[in-house]
Amino acid sequence: MAIPPPLGSTTRSNFGSRAVHKTLATAANLANLLPANTVLAFQALIPSFSNNGSCLSSNKYLTGILLAIFSLFCYLSSFTDSFVDSDGKLRYGIATCSGLYVFNNEEERKSGADLAKFRVSFVDFVHAFLSLSVFLIFALSDQNVQSCFLLDRGPNLNAFVTNLPLGAGVLSSLMFTIFPTTRRGIGYSDIASRM
Numbered sequence: 001m002a003i004p005p006p007l008g009s010t011t012r013s014n015f016g017s018r019a020v021h022k023t024l025a026t027a028a029n030l031a032n033l034l035p036a037n038t039v040l041a042f043q044a045l046i047p048s049f050s051n052n053g054s055c056l057s058s059n060k061y062l063t064g065i066l067l068a069i070f071s072l073f074c075y076l077s078s079f080t081d082s083f084v085d086s087d088g089k090l091r092y093g094i095a096t097c098s099g100l101y102v103f104n105n106e107e108e109r110k111s112g113a114d115l116a117k118f119r120v121s122f123v124d125f126v127h128a129f130l131s132l133s134v135f136l137i138f139a140l141s142d143q144n145v146q147s148c149f150l151l152d153r154g155p156n157l158n159a160f161v162t163n164l165p166l167g168a169g170v171l172s173s174l175m176f177t178i179f180p181t182t183r184r185g186i187g188y189s190d191i192a193s194r195m
Contacts, residue, residue, distance in 0.1 A: 042142075049066050
């Protein structure tokens with residue numbers, strides 16, 4: 001016959017497992033919040049746009065346009081969200097002041113579904129600003145971009161640019177933890193929790 005565990009031990013182990021699960025879930029969400037895919041796509045395109053750092057004036061314009069497009073995408077992606085509609089289909093949209101504007105689904109917008117709960121909040125702007133800042137820091141620390149725009153950099157600027165991405169990543173991770181979001185936009189892997 002098995003001896004049951006003491007009364008207090010199951011609540012402590014449940015509390016411990018919940019704390020570990022919450023910590024791991026928060027760490028996993030950081031991968032979705034940081035603009036890793038945007039940085040990777042930028043890193044793939046910047047050598048050809050900047051002529052491998054040997055920028056002519058046309059390459060400077062192209063590099064600037066690429067920076068602007070990716071910055072806009074990085075900022076706006078913080079406002080995307082998703083939900084499962086009445087048919088069980090996953091729908092994406094962008095948060096607005098009045099609610100979620102659903103992409104490619106006119107019926108959902110007209111049906112009066114409860115999309116107002118997805119409206120923009122202060123936390124969305126915090127996440128958008130942090131995501132944009134992290135992207136710009138990583139983009140501007142690229143050697144090709146620096147060769148185009150920062151020609152006369154000294155040892156102090158080199159040391160600053162070398163250490164800035166690490167500091168920005170740590171600070172933004174801390175801020176993402178302090179200001180959590182419930183948005184599950186394009187690219188999130190845990191959409192099943194919404195079903």
